[in-house]
Amino acid sequence: MNQVFLKKGQVKLYQVDIPLLDQNSILVRVDYSFISSGTEFATVAASGKSIFEKAYSNLNQNIQKVTGAIKENGLAATFALIREKLDTVMPLGYSCSGQIISVGKNVDGFFIGDYVACAGSGHANHADVVVVPKNLAVKIQNHEMLKQCSLTTIGAIALQGIHNAHHRHNDNVDKQNPAD
Known part of the structure; x- marks a missing residue:
């Protein structure tokens, strides 16, 4: 299978083995992997x-x-x-979506064939197949939204920022440019 890595400032595509499934994770065939123009380019x-x-x-x-x-x-x-x-080679990616091809024995609520959105650096990589802990995946009800669901992590990060700022639903928030 193919997977994208970063080595000494260069993005590389390597052929690697399919990752091993553990008891608490799911194995996902990736259909879409979101590339963040901010985080990943930085x-x-x-x-x-x-x-x-x-x-x-x-x-x-x-x-x-x-x-x-x-x-x-x-x-x-x-x-x-x-x-x-x-000299370390680092896997890239942290937000993807695809279809479950195997389920760890301690995983409840996910089944082979389910469509999921996956999150997590070191888990939801830019790869053909990923292993994701069950708590970093969510089922997708409408598989036609698979592409859009690949950016779920970005939305979660934004919501965490709102939470950390102690804002609530329907609050008015003014974003100011620090350069102003």
């Missing part, structure tokens, strides 16, 4: 920065992290850890 842009650009962007915090790691693990181990982190 992630791609940040991953393309050199080690010096990354270190300089948050210098004081990074110096503290590195000196702490050197004290705890030694210079060679810390250097190896930094190098490993820079």
